[in-house]
Amino acid sequence: MSNFLAVAVVSVVVLMACLAAPSAANFYRDTQTTFGNERVKVVEGGRGLSLSLDQTSGSGFQSKKEYLFGRFDLQLKLVPDNSAGTVTTFYLSSVGGGHDEIDFEFLGNASGLPYTIHTNVFAQGKGNKEQQFRLWFDPTAAFHTYSIVWNPHRIIFMVDNSPMRVFNNHEAIGIPFPKNQAMRVYCSLWNADDWATQGGRVKTDWTKAPFVAFYRNLNFDACAIGAPCGSGSWRSQGLDGAGRNRLRWVQQKHMVYDYCSDAQRFPQGTSLECKRSRF
Secondary structure (H helix, E strand, C coil), X not given: CCHHHHHHHHXXXXXXXXXXXXXXXXXXXXXXXXXXXXXXXXXXXXXXXXXXXXXXXXEEEEECCCEEEEEEEEEEECCCCCCCCEEEEEEEECCCCCCCEEEEEEECCCCCCCCEEEEEEEECCXXXXXXXXXXXXCCCCCCXXXXXXXXXXXXXXXXXXXXXXXXXXXXXXXXXXXXCCCEEEEEEEEECCCCCCHHHCXXXXXHHCCEEEEEEEEEEEEEECCXXXXXXXXXXXXXXXXXXXXXXXXXXXXXXXXXXXXXXXXXXXXXXXXXXCCC
């Protein structure tokens, strides 16, 4: 093999590896603080990060890059003990009017009571697609992996690789779907005691501050704007039989609110996608 051909083959192999490999993110390299300054602390050489909340301010960070579709994983250990009034987040969002957004929000509670996971999808500025869940484990005792899979066909919310929610693309029946606006990854810890815990009835106990949440092992297998886009399995990912069974179990046993069942809030009738398959 000539030197020229050998170099060409190696270059192609390297390029294919770069296109296909997920991007293991580093908090130093790939994120930037959005608010809270010294309350955002990067640890373990960039592998981990903590956010803290006190009576003066919360804290947050965002990805430096914007993405249009991908799989986004991170590990999170939530605020322990009395976390009432606090909200810890992991979400994707575009900016400007008519924005798109895909939300994981973790609503704290008084000691001994479970967290509520609040999920929502905004497309072209329209949300009102909330589903809420209670977890089947203590999310403050150890790190667990939370994932958002976003492709042109559907959005899948997952916990430890178990699907808990699927939001399908129903543009064919007039339901907006986020597919044209690039989004950044955002995470934050902030005070929302006017609504977060039992509808605002339980307030933040500032004697317990600072409240601290820990993030670890960001992994983005995604299409960054201005960079090559790989061919990860997320591009057409759906649910197989085992995934559908797991989703049924989560929604039957652990869902505590579904906008599709809220006739009081939507007396004119729920959105059209509510009549379609949840898968």
